[in-house]
Amino acid sequence: MTARPTLAGMLRRGHWQVASVTLLLFGLLLGVIGHAVLGSMQARHLELLARTTGYSIEAAVVFRDLDTIHEVLRPIVQRERLGRLQVWLPDGQLLTELQRPEPTGLAALQARIGRWLMPGRAEAPVLDGSGRVIARVELDSEGSDFIQLLLWGSGAGLLCVLLTLGVASLMTRRLERTIVEPIDRLAALTRSIRCERAFDRRAPAAPIAELNALGEDFNAMLAEIDAHHRHLQQDRDSLSQRAWHDPLTGLANRAHFEQRLEQALQVSLQQGQTFGVLYLDADGFKAVNDTAGHAAGDRLLVQMGERLRAVVREGDLVARLGGDEFAVLLQPLRQVDDARRIAREIGRAMQQPFDLGASGCFRCGLSAGIATFPQDGDTIPALLDTADRAMYRAKQAGRQHRRPLRACSRSRLP
Template identity: 40%
Template sequence: MKTTALNAPDEQTSLLATLQQAHFRVAMLMVLALGFALTLAALMALRASAQHNLQHVARSIAYATEAAAAFKDTTAIQEALGQIASQESLAHAHVLDAKGAVLGQYQRNSNSLLNTVGDRMVSLLLTQPTTAAVVFQGKQIGEVRLRGDGSSFVWFLFSGLAGMLVCLALGGLAMRQLSRRVRRDIMQPLQALIALTHAARQERSTQSRAPASKITELHQLGEGFNALLEEIEAHQTPLHQESLSQTHLANHDSLTGLPNRAYFRRRLTRVLQENQTEGRGLAVLYLDHDHFKSVNDRYGHATGDALLAEVAKRVRAQIRDNDVVARLGGDEFAVLLTPLPNVEDATRISDKIIASMSEPLPQRPADRIVPSLSIGIAIYPVHGQTAEQLLRAADSAMYRSKTQQRGRHLISNTEVDTSDLRESLQYRQPGRQK
């Protein structure tokens, strides 16, 4: 199947990181812009109000000191000025005569950092000092000149800044909440889809389905994807089953259900490869029914078939699960015993197989058709190193058995004594000394 791989850009980032970054930037920009605009507007309002207030204080001082100023009574001026100024937030205030000479003055006592910063701010916001004319009998005889205390401006700015920081913190919390929702509602369904795509492509797994999503578009995407998986599954299942049954047919005998010769040979070859590296022994038994043709001839082909199936069943019952019994064809079977710790095991199992044939065929009790097998045994590595050599050795042992005494077993190459075989096997088993 042709696959189309996208060229990934040099720098890739996740959707969640992109959304988080975008949310963060928008939230910060909004808080800063809003905070700046609000602070500026409030500062302008504060400036107008302070200007108005200071004008009012200057006029009060001018009114309170007009008589004293007319008679140049500096003590009275100082007293009146001190009384009013101490109740207001003033940095300093002066009462001057018409020629600009100072008749009375007030100076704020404290000169803290807050006052210094405040005075700077006041001189920036209100460039000129606030003035009011001192009028006596309709004639201007002097002037009041004063400057407000700027500490309230500083407090205002501080509280504005604090407000902005609180807003930033709240914005951060809101963003975290939003990012959780994005993760839950968008990222998780998308990640589930990615996992499904991966499973379908890499492991050919089409059983899992995309979960439902709260987001309409993602839900539709999931539904579409599920429909696609169902189509693939519907298409794949018969193909898969067909291929399984074809594989089974190619490897098994339909009458007995046992593996066939090709399978046996492959399996033996594989086990031999493993045994060569691990030094373990194995045995191949070659089984042939005695006078099977006469059963066919006398009772018919169907009875012959039933006899073969019964023999297969009985042989299978005598061996371990990991041993293999196969039908090689006609009335011939083979057994692979692996691993084989002792040579005696091969003869012992052959005896058991032969003994299991003693009962007549249950389908035809009246006829007393009793199965009978001749068995040839070949041991690896003594009688052969390959599947071919071992099968041939076991076959010729079986043939010799037939010619000598049917219904018995014989080990290949009668010159080899079983004790020699045992020694040979032990020599090859790992961890054992000869």
């Protein structure tokens, strides 16, 4: 997959491109203007130099004194860096010519480039005292001065480019702090929320108005998502509560009990633990329902569930299987006697009367059947069957010895 460019990289390249194009255009414009100005200045300088040279050699030309002419012209050629200086007579005859030695190496290249970029030629008449033209001076510029000036200008331009790129880099870093960093923080926040589902986090304020507005809109969206997520969580908890718990007593329902029983069996098989199952059935619940009504029966079941939860251990599971039937999962068990002890504590807890409000006070016990793994079975159906048969025997034995249901003073039972 092709890597996408980053915003910081695009800003940096954009600054450098703008700076480079600006400097290039500025350099070209400056070069054109400089070439025109320098060409004009060189033309005037050569013209003035030609007239001055004519004044200097006037007497020597009149007397045809070549030695004097050479003595005058040679320093001028060297000092002014002239490529060639010629003196012509009015009849077209060349009186004398002076040339600088042809340079070699880099100097020759400079000279050729200079003559190509800045060709310079001037001429002026040589007048005698009466104003008559006695000769003509012609000058050709070598152009090396222009090349040196061009080199200095190029060096200065390169320095300007480096300074401009440095300034562009500083501006890019400043833009990264003001633009890229807030966007990066917002992107990091988005990733953390997506991965950790932390909808309570918020984007910090940004120094730029548009980015700050974006952050505020993002925070508002997060607030809405957080509220919606909380609402969904509440609905999920409510559905889970209804799916796994009895709506009347709040105890685990049959499905929850069977699931936990399956998990207890798997853990016990892997780790060699023991667990127990209590099957419980209310004694005399039908009489309470028939005498005091179904509302009183519901209150009785709720109070039974509360007493069961108060007696069992923290890790044990109490479930209502339906009607007046309850079950308790005891996990783990160190020994079988622990299950019997808990069953006896449940029996004692049920001995106290149940206050059913306006319906009166009633006594209602629980018949319990116990099954332990693996002593009473190594499968769930075997354990449940053993506990159910034990509970049925306990209920039958209780009916033979149990006295009639007694109620406290507020009971309306006969």
